[in-house]
Amino acid sequence: AEEETGRSADDPIRIAMVGPSASNDLAFTQSMVDSLNRLGQEYNIEVDITDGTFVIEDAAVAIRGYAEDGFDIVLAHGSQFGGSLSEIAPDYPDTYFAWGTSRDTFGLSNVYSYSVKSDQGGYINGAMAAHLTESGTIGVVGPIEVGDIKAYIDGFVAGVASVDSSITVNVNYIDSFSDVALAAEAAQAHIEAGADVLTGVSQMTVGATGVAREHGVLWFGSQSDQTPLGEEIVVASQIYNWDYQLGQIVEDLLAGEQNGRVITADFSNGGLTMAYNPNFALDADVREAADAVQAGITDGSISTGIE
Amino acid sequence: MAPTTAGDLLLEMEGITKRFPGVVANEAVDFDVRRGEVHTLLGENGAGKSTLMKILYGLYHADEGEVRLSGKPVTINSPSDAIDRGIGMIHQHFMLVPTLTVAENVALGLPPIRRIRQDLGPVRERISELSDAYGLQVDPDAYIWQLAVGERQRVEIMKAIYRDVSLLILDEPTSVLTPAEVDDLFVTLRQMTDGGRGLVFISHKLHEVMALSDRITVLRGGRVTGRTMPSETSREQLAHMMVGREVQLAPTRLESKAAEARLKVKDLNVLGDRGTPAVTDFDLEVRSGEVVGIAGVSGNGQRELAEALAGLRPVVSGEVVMNGVETTDRTPKEIRRLGVSYIPEERMRDGAIGEFSVAENLILTDHDRPPISRRGLLDFKQIEDGCSDLVRRFTVKTPTLDTPTANLSGGNIQKLVIARELSGEPELLIASQPTRGVDIGAAEYIHTVLMDQRAGGTAILLISEDLDEVIGLSDRIAVMFEGRIMGTLDQEEATVQRLGLLMAGVSE
Amino acid sequence: MLAAALIGAVMLLILGANPLTGYAALVDGAFGGTKNLANSALKAMPLLLVGAGITVAFRTGVINIGGEGQIIVGAIFSTLLVLAVPDVPRFLLVPLAFLFGALGGAVWGGMAGALKSYAGVNEILSTIMLNIIAVQILNLLLRGPLMDPGEIERGSRIPHTERLSGNADLPILPGGTRLHLGVVVAVLMAVACYVLLFRTTQGLRLRASGHNPFASLYAGMSVKRNVVLAFMYSGAMCGMAGVTLVFGSEGHRLATDGGATTFTGAAGFNGIVAALFGGLHPLWTIPASFLFGALLVGANAMQRAVQVPAALILALNGLVVVFVVGSMQARARLGRTAARLRAEARESPADTEAPDPDAAAEAPP
Amino acid sequence: MSDFFTVSVLLATLAAGIRLATPFLLAALGETLGQRSGVLNLGVEGVMLLGAYGAYYATLRTESVLLGIVIGLAVGGAMGIVYGVVTLALKAEQGISGIGIFIFGLGLSDLLFQKQVGTPTPIDGLGDLAIPVLGDLPWVGEVLFHQNVLVYVAFLLVPAMWYLINRTPFGMNVRAVGETPEAADSLGVSVNRTRYITIFVGNALAGLAGASLALELGIFQQNLTNGHGFIAVALVYFGAWRPVGVMAGSMVFGLVSAMVLQWKTLGIVVGTTASIVGMFPAVLTILVLVLVSRRTGSPSALTRPFERGH
Ligand SMILES: Nc1ncnc2c1ncn2[C@@H]1O[C@H](COP(=O)(O)OP(=O)(O)OP(=O)(O)O)[C@@H](O)[C@H]1O
Ligand SMILES: Nc1ncnc2c1ncn2[C@@H]1O[C@H](COP(=O)(O)OP(=O)(O)OP(=O)(O)O)[C@@H](O)[C@H]1O
Ligand SMILES: [Mg+2]
């Protein structure tokens, strides 16, 4: 490893992360920050974070900057950063790059890409939602139709159908990751269209959960535990914990090998977990059903049908 | 020196000095006004008249000197102070809000009759009372933008009377009025003095000064250079006191025989700003080497006529031929290219660009023609030479060619515009109010220049409300009334009386 | 400037950070070493293009806050060109890209100009609306026809184009930095704007109608036409900024996440600020935008050093703008007086006439 | 389409439109007053952000929405004083210093949020307030009278603002100062005093507009307003400086946005077509202005600082 990364074994592993939104967004960026913190308990690491770089070019500059500064691992945490990464990575063969969510390593050995089978948690959430809805209408507030977000939502829809195909699921992509006002109105629109259960993804959902609380409409979260957004309405959240993927990359680093590949997290390898809101009185048999689905997905007996 | 008896002294200004960066606008000026008199301030452009009055009205602060009202020393820091002390001012430029009604303009600044709901009823009534009392015809509910210049003037006076001022300052109030209107104005003013008010009158028109004043104080370069009264002096003497040299008041017109027609206007119809007919079935012809004057009360279509000829205002119907070319659908630029020049009525609005240097203003019309422009680039050597030559020839007083034009005095800005417009040896010159607000020194010069052009064979259309000017310069005079020509007189037969009648719309 | 720096220091203290370390980090992050200097210059590049363009509009008396939209449309035009003819040799394709970018910006700017001149639509309104429309068009294209085919087949559907033809990459300048041709173009174009405004007949016309449309009309210019021209020049500059943001970017592609400023990085607004720092003079805008770009870059360094949100710098920039404008006006007034004094000194007062205030008051509303 | 044209959905859309129009309306009414007195403020967006954060934070800490509203107003007013000093005392170029205020507000609100709050914490914002009797009316009641209190405030401000400008002595001063400051001054009307007041009120309303957003959403976030402020300024021109016109403009934006959202929710428009529909409000605004040409009405002294004796 020494000659490759220029670090001796007892030096801390220097990991840099570039995230599109705030590190405490209760969503995508935070999920990675939390994982890094957990990673710190296992390995001797030193972390540097640049968050809120929603301007893609700013992120690119930061990514190259970290590589220049000789960080061992640089995380480009956002699928929109891939375009830049594919150009930067070749210039720093000794640096380990990881980006996601994605399934593309540009055929480079020093690029790892991580993805999540977020459709699995979507499926579980969907199944629960189907059990809980009384109006027979469920609403989804999505940002834009990309990667893990699309997967989650498709999985959710499938999950609902798996329980009761007569339930209407209205999906609304509001075309923005950040416009909370728009998200709120979308939620409002869903409720006015009869929805009594909602779900949504990305940092803008804080707008939607506000409306949900106001109308006492149930909420399912993804990416990060969204219970803080509404103790009384959040039923459960699918959590991305990247510990699994990070672990693999760090091990490669310590072993001094670069075999860039796609690392996919799912319920079977612990990259995905469910978090239930302790303060929400979830009907026991609904919970049982959910656990059953999760078990099925984990052992592969249930497929979400999403690829 | 006229004797003054302290008792009836309304205003005393003593040892007033006001310096502006580089200029001493007023230097140890003593000035007073008695009840019931009209005291005239006379002086060239930049002599310091307006400054002195602006000090009195609280717009400027004097550096030295004392102001006393009815014997008591006062400090006036703002217009409202002045208003509270019964001083009113009619400014050289109207101080009216076009988008408000007459009543609202009058009520502006007065303590509201009712706090919350605006109530102008009483104001209206009082206005109509005063209109009757002073023969000032104004409609309280008309918007200012709807009024002609003369009417606006009346609103200004109404504002003063309404506030029942004891001392009224009128800064060049007649520069936009016609003989008839001036006479009416003077009647009103006399009524005011009979009521015991005191008036300060500022004007460049000597016959008015002679007609209206009780006393006259002459300023030059900020200093008082003479005190007199009409009975003791003459227009020539006054002119001498102002300028400090002999001035020839009536321009000399050498014989010059008119040749081919340079401007032909047939059945011209033009609309005004409000879409109402402004120029109607208008016929006119101006030949090279002749001056055709257009007299008329302002607001009778002169402005619209000039703008239509300039290509700035669409022509509804009729034809305009310049140098044999039909120009009704030509752009201002194309028309200029035919050898047509204008001296616009409002010098700072239409004639020059305040922020531009003297040089830039001098090339404004020719900037895109060789030699000044080469392939779209400006040739600064050429500009430098050309402009310094013009400045010399037309005696424009400016520190440098790069001086911002706004820093020049009114008279000199006018000279600058004229220098530019005549530099291209125009074949047709349209001059609107070429000497308005310009002191007699400058006016004399401008008149000479126009006569030279005429002698040089230029065709000149002179639009002016100054009848002396029109009669003095024109070979033929057409009088405009409500957009039509009321009649045309040859120079010989033209008299102020006959023109005055035509201007009032009375055909012979 | 100083005032803002002080306030900034106070803020840092309040935020429990050491101002000295903070500023040190900021300065080092912005100017420390060639790498950081280069980054500052790169950040400044679009600001300079936009800013210099803005000066042309402001000097013609119109406010162009449509930079954002003009940048986007410029980027789209050049991207479409490069997608259409990717194999044109580099020495041709790069200039062509700039040309199309300028064209796109000019079209989008020209629209605001035309709307003002020929339909009486206020430019503040139209530019704001055109910004919104441009963002939507960008989303539409990147989510639809222009989306990277690879994204579609992988199903990840990230809204960006494919990696654009290498023949359109802005050549990196020698010297081992990331600086590329765009920086040179930006400076040259700023100079061009200066020449246009102060050395050409066009420029005289533009400034004339900016100061006094009435007099310009009388002098035979067509103010309407000048307004359109000014917007087109200004837009063209913004369009080129868009080009540098695509072909000078790390990704060498046009990308967004749906957000209004994800692609532009708000250069359309920050460029106005840069122009202002430069006293609305194209040449002074060059150092001004570099300074501003440096501030933005240094901000991130400071954030990492003393853990204070980079937003602080944004707030400070706002303050600077506000203060600078204020003091600029003050200075301008002093300047006028000084000029008059100098003038008087040269001429003996007797035959000089200082300005006539009434004349000044005659200026059009 | 069919499921859009059901009464309930249409009514819902109308109600949403009115709700969405409110922040625009509040801010634009404030801007109108300022511009009528001759002062342009491009900084509305920044003031809205600060007002929004102030309202959010106050409510978060005290759990009193009322206090939130007050703070929103106060923050706006404070910014008004700043802007007044800059543009009236220092005579700064209005167009540009407005941009400065915008950037300042954008930065400071984000800074404070990250420092004082950090992770998005929801608050109990403004609930709907059903007007007794009226709220029970069929259809109308549902659309008009089940809104939050600031919606009612905003729409009641329209006639109020009209009355203030056109029917009160102060309003007459405002119009005079915005048209011909020299004339007003020469009659003893204090130009700058009048403008300080209009700017103060105008910015306070911008702050309130921000508050209405934050409290309606029950959340704050970096750049929450997301362009609302700039659109509000544009709407003043759209409304030709008349409160009613401004209201019309705000409604156009509110209703069209609401409609688009409904269509997306009901899957009537999907994918890229959504972007096309997203342009509607902007395109519509421009078209309306092209068709109903509004050259007139602009206050002559707009953006012109006043200096006595010049
Ligand atoms: N605000 C000012 N700043 C600088 N100089 C000024 C100002 N006001 C007046 N002046 C100068 O003071 C002198 C007197 O100006 P003033 O306006 O009083 O002359 P005036 O007699 O009214 O001329 P006119 O007959 O053209 O009205 C002029 O040289 C003028 O340029
Ligand atoms: N705004 C305008 N108003 C009136 N005429 C104009 C205007 N702009 C251009 N022109 C005229 O149109 C012709 C070509 O315009 P262009 O702008 O190409 O001129 P240029 O390249 O600046 O060179 P020049 O203006 O010196 O001819 C020139 O005669 C120019 O004077
Ligand atoms: Mg005067």
Ligand SMILES: [Mg+2]
């Ligand atoms: Mg004068």
